[in-house]
Amino acid sequence: MTVLAILATLLLSGVSDAQAQQPFRAKGKEFKDVVKYIETQFGVRKTHIPMLGLANFAFKLIRPAGVKGFKLAVFEDADFSNHPGNLSFNSFMREAYRKDWQPLVRVNSKREGNVQTYIYARNAGKDVQFAIVTFEEREAVVMEVKFNPDAAARFMDNPKIMGISIGNSIRGGGADIAGNNTGRAPSRRTPPDPSPRSGDIDSINVDHVGGAGPSSAPSARPSLNGTTSDERHPVLSGESNNRSSLPEVNADLPGSAAANDREAIRIETRLVNLNVKAVDKAGQPLKSLRQEDFLIYEDGVRQEMTHFRPVNAPVNLILMLDLSGSTKKSRDRMVDAARKFIDALPAQDRIALVAFTRKYRTLADFTSNEALLKQSIEKIRKISGGTAFYDSMWEALDNLDQISDARKAIVVLTDGEDESLVGSEETNHSFDDLLGRASEEDVTIYPIYFSASNHYNKLGVLFGGSLGVGPDSQKRTAREQLGLLAEQTGGEVISTRRQEDLDDAYRRVASEIHTLYSLAYSPDKTKHNGEFRRISVKLNRDGAIARTRKGYIDK
Amino acid sequence: MTRLMNKAQAMIGLAVLLCLGSATAGAQNARLQVDHLDKLFPNAVETIDVSLEGSLLQIASKFLSNKPEEAAIKELVSTLKGVYVKGVEFDKDGSISESDVEAIRTQLKSPGWERIVGVRSKRDGENTEVYLMLEGGIISGIGVLVFDPKQLFVVNVVGPIDPEKIGQLRGHFGVPKGLDLDFGGTRRK
Numbered sequence: 207m208t209v210l211a212i213l214a215t216l217l218l219s220g221v222s223d224a225q226a227q228q229p230f231r232a233k234g235k236e237f238k239d240v241v242k243y244i245e246t247q248f249g250v251r252k253t254h255i256p257m258l259g260l261a262n263f264a265f266k267l268i269r270p271a272g273v274k275g276f277k278l279a280v281f282e283d284a285d286f287s288n289h290p291g292n293l294s295f296n297s298f299m300r301e302a303y304r305k306d307w308q309p310l311v312r313v314n315s316k317r318e319g320n321v322q323t324y325i326y327a328r329n330a331g332k333d334v335q336f337a338i339v340t341f342e343e344r345e346a347v348v349m350e351v352k353f354n355p356d357a358a359a360r361f362m363d364n365p366k367i368m369g370i371s372i373g374n375s376i377r378g379g380g381a382d383i384a385g386n387n388t389g390r391a392p393s394r395r396t397p398p399d400p401s402p403r404s405g406d407i408d409s410i411n412v413d414h415v416g417g418a419g420p421s422s423a424p425s426a427r428p429s430l431n432g433t434t435s436d437e438r439h440p441v442l443s444g445e446s447n448n449r450s451s452l453p454e455v456n457a458d459l460p461g462s463a464a465a466n467d468r469e470a471i472r473i474e475t476r477l478v479n480l481n482v483k484a485v486d487k488a489g490q491p492l493k494s495l496r497q498e499d500f501l502i503y504e505d506g507v508r509q510e511m512t513h514f515r516p517v518n519a520p521v522n523l524i525l526m527l528d529l530s531g532s533t534k535k536s537r538d539r540m541v542d543a544a545r546k547f548i549d550a551l552p553a554q555d556r557i558a559l560v561a562f563t564r565k566y567r568t569l570a571d572f573t574s575n576e577a578l579l580k581q582s583i584e585k586i587r588k589i590s591g592g593t594a595f596y597d598s599m600w601e602a603l604d605n606l607d608q609i610s611d612a613r614k615a616i617v618v619l620t621d622g623e624d625e626s627l628v629g630s631e632e633t634n635h636s637f638d639d640l641l642g643r644a645s646e647e648d649v650t651i652y653p654i655y656f657s658a659s660n661h662y663n664k665l666g667v668l669f670g671g672s673l674g675v676g677p678d679s680q681k682r683t684a685r686e687q688l689g690l691l692a693e694q695t696g697g698e699v700i701s702t703r704r705q706e707d708l709d710d711a712y713r714r715v716a717s718e719i720h721t722l723y724s725l726a727y728s729p730d731k732t733k734h735n736g737e738f739r740r741i742s743v744k745l746n747r748d749g750a751i752a753r754t755r756k757g758y759i760d761k
Numbered sequence: 762m763t764r765l766m767n768k769a770q771a772m773i774g775l776a777v778l779l780c781l782g783s784a785t786a787g788a789q790n791a792r793l794q795v796d797h798l799d800k801l802f803p804n805a806v807e808t809i810d811v812s813l814e815g816s817l818l819q820i821a822s823k824f825l826s827n828k829p830e831e832a833a834i835k836e837l838v839s840t841l842k843g844v845y846v847k848g849v850e851f852d853k854d855g856s857i858s859e860s861d862v863e864a865i866r867t868q869l870k871s872p873g874w875e876r877i878v879g880v881r882s883k884r885d886g887e888n889t890e891v892y893l894m895l896e897g898g899i900i901s902g903i904g905v906l907v908f909d910p911k912q913l914f915v916v917n918v919v920g921p922i923d924p925e926k927i928g929q930l931r932g933h934f935g936v937p938k939g940l941d942l943d944f945g946g947t948r949r950k
Binding site: 310315327329334 | 806
């Protein structure tokens with residue numbers, strides 16, 4: 207070994223100046239060399255990945271998709287933007303991957319935060335080995351994978367693991383195994399359940415007095431000025447003038463002595479919340495409409511509006527930032543864009559700042575204090591992790607449920623790729639759960655879809671990007687889910703691929719938020735039969751158009 | 762990066778699909794030497810360097826489906842010896858020097874190579890040149906050179922080529938519909 211080491215040193219002595227400056231020299235040990243290089247050069251230790259050894263063993267045993275084994279090292283939370291550079295690291299890679307290895311791909315993009323990808327490959331009998339090394343601003347990944355190409359090709363034709371089919375052919379970009387293989391991740395094709403949650407049903411006890419029997423009860427609308435026992439879902443204390451026209455109801459809260467002592471009739475009313483955008487013939491927002499300008503219809507029957515909020519009503523807004531690894535390289539730009547977004551909102555709007563990975567972190571609670579918000583946003587530089595998108599959105603809706611006296615919105619910067627889409631993590635709430643709930647809340651959701659390139663899919667360069675597997679498939683699903691969330695809540699998805707476009711995306715959202723009216727009504731009849739109730743909103747202005755969600759399921 | 766990738770994919774598609782055909786010997790001379798472009802990498806905002814050759818090229822073909830479009834690539838790849846792409850893109854004009862381009866052109870002017878397409882856009886200053894390596898009347902390599910003041914891309918496909926199939930490729934995989942690919946003689950466009 208010593209002789210070999212000396213020979214190797216001699217062989218390497220004639221390399222370029224750039225190489226000569228490197229304090230760490232490759233020893234032809236491939237994966238180990240690169241890991242050591244990163245640890246030495248950047249003073250960082252590889253991230254511990256639970257169960258990695260077991261997973262590797264399972265791969266060797268089961269050989270899913272022809273994969274016979276892999277090595278993986280992930281380095282996080284270090285500044286990889288200052289690594290020695292494309293040329294010198296490429297030279298290092300050539301030294302580390304000498305015997306039989308061929309350099310296949312070397313890609314560098316400084317536009318996206320100095321992202322670098324190196325792919326080497328070699329034949330190993332009937333198998334092939336790929337070595338992939340990527341650097342992003344704050345993350346580096348070293349991976350080697352060995353697989354049988356024939357088995358992998360068969361897997362693509364007929365995806366099976368241990369004899370269990372996990373979908374149709376995944377060649378040609380047509381199929382979507384991401385939607386089929388998780389079991390937990392709901393398919394986006396499954397119709398959402400936009401039926402109201404229990405929190406949207408106001409229950410009160412009404413005294414059975416003075417001949418007001420059950421037959422008259424439906425006409426007795428409850429006052430919406432109180433609170434329910436369920437504080438997580440307080441009723442709206444709206445500004446509607448209609449409240450005064452409602453029949454007077456002598457209500458006792460559940461559990462009170464009066465309620466217990468007398469026979470009670472339970473009346474349920476449902477509030478249907480609508481976020482409505484009104485535009486003129488030219489598509490320009492109409493911002494000065496009044497309550498009487500709106501006419502609400504459910505299945506063609508005029509409904510009585512119970513709540514109205516104009517476009518300039520203050521908004522309680524949660525600004526959510528996806529801090530998964532995929533957004534790491536964009537942190538500086540995210541901080542800058544979020545600051546500008548805070549500036550762009552009216553002073554009376556209250557903003558809560560939330561960062562989410564697998565955890566939901568409130569960095570700043572609802573406040574109009576811009577300085578505090580801007581200070582809090584700096585915290586995101588140190589946060590990184592996975593993406594529990596559905597659960598985080600659910601928690602944000604919980605937070606907004608605490609607020610009863612303002613319009614509400616969620617602005618979420620994300621690639622939308624919940625980890626359940628790749629089956630790597632369980633979720634407490636499925637996408638269908640989330641969509642169903644969001645459909646009934648009076649919260650407008652504005653996803654800013656921010657999806658930069660994904661280094662794990664660089665092999666697409668070799669195959670023309672024609673394979674419908676992996677990240678591309680998940681991205682499509684994620685993008686569609688974001689679209690559904692926006693559509694059902696009166697919001698809008700704004701897509702951006704480049705960090706440079708984030709400012710503009712936020713600016714559009716800030717402008718859009720204050721073009722919506724918030725309305726609510728209690729349907730004159732509810733059957734709870736699971737039928738779809740069609741909603742339309744009309745304006746009594748010539749040529750004016752109101753846009754809102756199409757309806758809900760009466761469940 | 763996406764733009765670069767798309768461009769690279771399109772160019773690979775262009776070059777690879779131009780190379781449908783039967784096997785022949787002596788194709789190694791069609792390999793262009795473009796290592797001098799590496800010196801441009803450190804200052805470029807985007808770079809790409811792809812070398813796919815030999816058995817790994819065959820392995821890559823296994824992941825293509827039998828759909829007509831991909832089947833054509835699959836058939837092509839089965840006879841190719843290598844596909845090479847190297848490209849750099851800068852933020853500022855003037856980053857690509859004439860000498861960088863000439864170093865490649867010099868090779869493409871050597872015996873065996875014929876220029877068949879030369880397109881120059883006055884609007885954006887982009888130049889596209891396509892060269893064929895001819896050996897005994899059979900095409901054994903293709904060189905595609907695309908450059909403007911900000912970028913330079915070289916695609917080099919080494920392997921036997923069936924010229925009769927090339928015409929079918931117009932309008933697919935980045936091959937312009939209007940590209941005149943009559944390889945019966947040397948034409949300039």
